[in-house]
Every structure is written in structure tokens, then in C-alpha cells.
Amino acid sequence: MNTSQTTYSAVLGVVLSNKRQLQSMEQGDMAARMGLSQASYSRLEGGKSAFSIDQMYQAATALGVSGEDLSNSLNITVSNLRANGVEVVPQVRGNTTQAKKQGLDVSGLVAGAALGALLISILSKK
Secondary structure, three states: OOOOEEEHHHHHHHHHHHHHHHOOOOHHHHHHHHOOOHHHHHHHHOOOOOOOHHHHHHHHHHHOOOHHHHHHHHHHHHHHHHHOOOEEEOOOOOOOHHHHHHOOOOOOEOOHHHHHHHHHHHHOOO
């Protein structure tokens, strides 16, 4: 049984990274369009920080796509991951009761480059 796991925010980060790169846009430009520092945006795109709904829509606007288009891309990617045995879960925020119960243990999460490689593998099978 595949025990790979990732978060919705990490998946959204990969989706945004792919869309951004298709437009030949640098992370710094994306961050500036969203009103963030490059470091803050990098943490979001890399799945290390959770996106707020506001940031998701800011990202869509920065890319010139609708929130619906971005949401659809996210949903399709999540479905593809699940079909390939990857569990997608909400990111536990540090100030929640759940985080305190779990001791903020995020081991076992696939993030960043590993998630990107998995997505590329899945999407290239089409």
C-alpha cells in the first residue's frame, strides 16, 4: 500500500509553479504581483506555508486566470494524485488544537520537489 501523503497547499503550489513557468514568469515577479516577498511566495509555492483563500485568488489574478480555472486545475491534480495512491490532506496550522495533538509532526508529507516529480510522472502518463 502506498502511504504517500501531501497537502492541498503543496498541490496548489505545484499547480501554480507549473502555470507560472508556462508563462515564463519568475517567482519574484509572481510574488510582486501578489504583494508578497519572494521568500514568502517561495514558501507558499513549495508547500511549506498554507495558502489562504485570498492568496489563492491573488495568485489566479497574477497569472491572468480565473479563480475557477485555478480551482479546476487543483481539483484535477488532486484527483490524479488520489488515483495514484497519494493521500491529500489539509495542512495542519501551528495554532490549532489538531497541531498541538500531533505535535506538529509533518513527517511523511511529500512536499516541494518530490511532489513536483510525482505530478510530472502522473501527468506525463496521459
